[in-house]
Amino acid sequence: MLLCRISALSRATARWGAAALRPPTLSLSRHRRCQSVASSPQGRYRDSVLLPRTDFPMKLTGQKLLDRxxxxxxxxxxxxxxxxxxxxxxxxxxxxxxxxPYANGDPHVGHALNKILKDIRNRFEMLRGRQVHYVPGWDCHGLPIELKALGESGPSGLSPLQIRQKARQFAEGAIARQRAAFQRWGVMSDWDKCYYTFDGAYEAAQLKVFQEMHSKGLVYQDFKPVFWSPSSRTALAEAELEYNPEHVSKAIYATFPLDTLPAKLASEAEDLKGVSVLVWTTQPWTIPANQAVCYMPNAQYSVLKRADSGQLLLVATERAAGLAALLGTELESKGTFTGSELEGGICKHPTIPGKEVPLLPANHVTMGKGTGLVHTAPAHGMEDYSVASHFKLSVECIMDEDGRFTELAGPELANLYAMDEGTEKVISMLKSCGALVREEQCVHSYPYDWRTKRPVMIRPSQQWFINTASLKDKAKEVLQKVQVMPESARGGLLAMLDRRTYWCISRQRSWGVPIPCLLPQRQWRGTHQQEKGSDCWWELPLESLLPPEVLKKSKAGPVEDYVRGEDVLDIWFDSGASWAAVLEEGMQEEDSDEPESHLSWLRTSLLKSRVTESEPRADLYVEGKDQIGGWFQSSLLTSVAVRNKAPYKSLVVHGFVVSEKGEKMSKSLGNVVDPQVVINGGTDPTTPAYGADTLRWWVAESNVFSEVQIGPMALQSARDSISKLRNTLRFLLGNLQGFDPRTQAVDPKEMHYIDQYMLHLLRKYSMKAEFDAGRAIRVLQAFINGDLSSFYFSIIKDRLYCEPEDSVGRRSCQTVLEEVLDGLTRSIAPILPHLAEEVYLHAPGHEESETLFRSGWIKCSSVWRRPGLEEAVEGACAIRDSFLASIPGKNAAQYDLTVAIEPGLLFELMESLQVEPTSTCSQLTELMMSARTTLTGSLPRDLPTDALLSSGKFLINLEGGMIREDSAYTIAVVPTCAAHCPRCRRYTSDTPDCLCPRCQSVLSGAA
Structure with a gap:
């Protein structure tokens, strides 16, 4: 239904004519009253205007901001x-x-991005009425902490327990600094109840996961190649690698003389006499470990004769042209074969006399570069090891834990660093025996230790592994049910599962959770660890770890036959098991009659414990994109292994923080942004104190799914945005001075239609405000700039400032302003909690002791959506736009407006805003911001010659399309003849310097 219907449109139209465009005649007595008022001091008018008043500061800067x-x-x-x-x-x-986060240093801006992003979501969910479960934690073990704790002096003969004590102290210091920073940023949590991966209870839960996986046959020990960091002297998981695209290697082309021809080629032996297989490698130091040369069975291979030397080389036919250009000579084909015809061929090793090297088929051979024939060293390559496993080749490691050649490499190479002088020596040896065809510099991507920033190697080692190949299909299946933002990150997660066939989970360090392995039979047990934690692995005598009853039960030899294992668990296993230790209703201990003590770390009660299928999943994990191959993966694999489900329902993957030039932050470039300096300011005048809310706004406003830029421009922009927002909130607070919504609020049905419409817009805004912080800010700014500042505020100021204080019109406006203030404050609260609570302290309508975050989300009502309201106001706004477009750059208040609409829906809607034919104070006039508005069925014939005419249409769509009408309107605009009122400044006075009738009434009522 429409807001208002007129039954006698003809009678109403007859009352309106050309006289409405002219101001009314002023009587002599009225003129004298105006003179009397006009002679009053200007201060009297100023004091009578209800301008905004509030002690909410316009801005806070410097130390005042920080203190506040x-x-x-x-x-x-x-x-x-x-x-x-x-x-x-x-x-x-x-x-x-x-x-x-890793407990190895001070808080940095990456921490700020991550923690604030999480806090915004948590605060949003809490305000919406959910009970938030969020327990902050720290990753406390691992090599970086151990190295920093020991400093430059290194272990210096320290025992494992002494090293662990120093590492724990270092981690605790880093945790304290990071925790204090997170609290300062306003991150909501119980900071006395965090989780730490070095806690005994956490370690107990972690080893339960390990035991479950071991019992399912997913954990095994083997001697196979792993990524090895000589600079750290430990094995690394793939998640601990970072690839340097600018790594420079010395690549070589080398020959392996074909000593025994393949059977299918033997008939052409005369033509192929003296042929050599040509290989290419970027790791010359692995040549002494060569056990085979691999070919692609389905590829074409050719024997090529060099025009410059007559040398015969066997290479992939596809690579012939490129090699000719590279060698600077013509290559003549002497025969072409399929790869499968190379089966049975045997080469001589170029530097090891008497060593035979077979030609073997392999699917990992590619034709993108090199020669199409791959030098294979099973001890120092993942694919190479697969070939060795299939063909039962020897896997001999020629490199020690420091990256030096061992005696197995030969006396000429022993003790040389393989990747430095060892590489040079191997190249020299190849050159001496005539096997070196070409040497070149090769720039390529190469794995580095993410902690030491030094190149890693692949070398075989006795390690503990998880068989991830058997988990891959199930992990992929459950991952399809996980919501991933952005969706593009899902591909990286799946690709990582495909690429990882096993996961090396053992490390050769002291600071970590020990793998409870007792050699030679590797009896192991789980843990309660509640009191002593994993230190007891080193503290307790072997008799306590392996008591007589266990030896008897297992039919093992005497305790003297055993030694304790020295490996610790990979920190990705540490953190990946956090779902089991932290999520509410997590792993439950079974009751035990055994008294609690540090010996419970190895008691059999653990063996009866199982992770149950009833354990919950987290609603959300939020981390940086580096965790696609890290925590997201380790959490997924451990949870799937134990519970057959993902530990999370959704993932948010954010980017890294970079400088405003897009550069990775580094101390050498001098572009590191310290979040503590952002908040508190620095010694440099260009680094002012921005406070925590500016840092939070920067996070919220950023496109976190790409690289996130930070610097002076971004921070200044964030501060400016908050300043504009603060002024809007201050305007609202100032106009609510003396208003109590609990007793003075106006019922929506009695409000002006523009006020009701503003409540309608507020309701639409509140429905758009959501946990996506970036979108929330865009919606907020559009609402403030469009609906409030440019529209509603500009319209209501006269009514707000100049109407009687207790008038229904002013209280109607204040009721809306209070609702808007409340809605805005609550919607920004997750992002700007300090500003929101500061505003709430000044806002009316609640007890002084009440805080915003304990009072809930935006309180909007479906009553605010009234049929016909939107069409009435928006129809008027369409007319308003035509009016303003006809007087560009002019003051609308200086014009009289006549609106002509033929009888119909639009006319009835406009009549709901202005019942009388002409008015200076109707709701329609207020919307138009004109001096006077006349509503008529048709324009008068005697329009002034200076009248500006324009027309337009407005489509009315009511009751779901049941009522539709495309209504036309015409407007006539003429300069007003009325005078400027010195109090309200509207052009509604009878004569210059005379108060308008409305202001006279207000002042006389006030008197």
Whole structure:
């Protein structure tokens, strides 16, 4: 239904004519009253105008800003908020599981991006009524902490327990600094109840996962190639590698003389006498470990004769042209064969006399570069090892843990660093025996140790592994049910599962969770670890770890026959098992009659414990894109292995923080942004104190799915945006001075239609405000700039400032302003909690002790959506736009407006805004911001010659399309003849310097 219908349109139209365009005649007595008022001091008018008043500061900078944020945290109970919401009743829980940052240094801007992003989501969910489960944690083990704890002096003869003590102390210091920073940023949590991977309880849960996987046959020990870091002296998982695209290797082309021809080629022996297989490698140091040369069975191969030397080379036919250009000579084909015809061929090793090297088929051979024939060293290559496993080749490691050649490499190479002088020596040896065809520099991507930033090697080692190949299909299946943002990151997760056939989970360090392996039979047991933690692996005598009853039960030899294993678990296994240790209703201990003690670390009660299928999943994991191959993967694999499901329902994968030039941050470039300096300011005048909310706004405003830029421009832009927002909030607060919505609010049905329409827009805004912080900011700014500042605020100021204080019109406006203030404040609260709580302290309508975050989300009502309201106001706005377009750059208040609409829906809607034919104070006039508005069925014939005419149409669509009408309108605009009112400044006075009738009424009423 429409807001208002007129039954006698003809009668109403007859009352309107040309006289409406002219101001009314002023009587002599009225003129004298105006003179009397006009002679009053200007101050009297100024004091009578209800201008905004508030003690909410326009801006806060420097130390005042910092002090105010800390004060807000204190008086609004930031520290107690998480515990409060955990104790309240809620129908639903939202669990964001915290990926543990590494406890090896000070907080950095990457921490800020991650933690604030999580906090924005948590605060949003809490305001929407959910009970948030968020336990911050720290990854506390591993080589970087151990190295930093020991400093430049290294172990210096320290025992494992002494090393562990130093590493723990270092980690605890880093945790304290990071925790203090996270609290300062306003991150909501119970900071007294965090999780740490070095806690005994956490280690117990972790080893339960290990035991479950071991019992299912997923954990095994083997001697196979792994990524090995000579600079760290430990094995690495693929997640611990970073690839340097600018790595420079010395690549070589070398020959392996074909000593025994393949059977299918023997008939052409005369033509092929003296042929050599040509290989290419970027790792010359692996040549002494060669056990085979591999070919592609389905490819074509040719014997080529060099024009410059007559040398015969066997290479892939596809690579012939490129090799000719590379060698700078013509290559004549002396015969072509399929790869399968090379079967049975045997070469001589170029530097090891008497060693035979077979030609073997392999699917990993490619034709993109090289010669199409691959030098194969099973001890130092993953694909090479697969070939060796299939053909039962020897796997001999010629390199020690420091990256030096061992005696197995020969006396000429022993003790040389393989990748440095060892490489030079191998090349020299190849040159001496005539096997070196070409040497060149090769720039390519190569794996580095992510901690030491030094190249890694592949070498075989006795390690513990997880058979991820058997988990891959199930992991892929459950991953399809996980929501991934951005969706493009899903491909990386799946590709990583395809690429990883096994996961090396053992490390050769002291600072970590020991793999409870007792050699030679490797009896192991799980853990309670509640008191002593994993230190007891080194502290307890072997008799305690392997008591007589266990030896008897297992029919093992005497305890003297055993030694304890020295490997610790990969830190990715540490953190990947966090779902088992942290998520609520996690792994439950079975009751045991055995008293708790540090010996329970190896008690058999663990063997009865199982991870149950009922354990919950986190709603969300949020981490950087580097965790696609890290924590996201290790969490997925361990959970699938134990529970056959993913530990998370959804993933958010954000980018890295870079400088405003797009550069990776580094101390050498001097572009590192310290979040503590961002908040507190630096010694340099160009680094002011921005406070925590500016840092949070920067996070929210950024496109976190790509590289996130930070620098002076980004921070200044964030501060400017907050300043504009602050001024909007201050305007709202100032106009609510003395207003109490609990007693003075106007019922929506009694409000001006523009006020009702503003509530309708607020409701639409509140429905768009969501946890996507970037979108929330865009919606916020569009609402403030468009619906509020450019529209509503510009329209209502006269009514707000100049109407009587207690008038229905002004209270109607204030009711809306209070709702808008409340809605805006709550919608920005997840992003800007300090500003939101500061505003709430000044806002009317609640108890002084109440805080915003304990009072819920935006409170909007379906009553605000009234049929016909939207069409009435938006129809008027369409007319308003035509009016303003006809007087570009002019003051609308200086014009009289006549609106002509033929009888119909649009006319009835406009009549709901202005019942009388002409008015200076109707709701239609207020919307038009004109001096006077006349609503008529047709334009008068005697329009002034200076009238500006324009027309337009407005489509009315009501009741779901049941009522549709494309209504036309025409407007006539003429300069007003009315005078400027010195109080309200509208052109509605009878004579210059005379108060308009409305202002006279207000002042007389006030008197």
């Amino acid at each position: 944020e800390l004060e807000i945290q204190r008086i609004c109970g930031f520290a107690e908020l998480y515990s409060w919401q955990r104790e309240r009743k809620a129908k639903k829980e939202f669990c964001l599981h915290d990926g543990p």
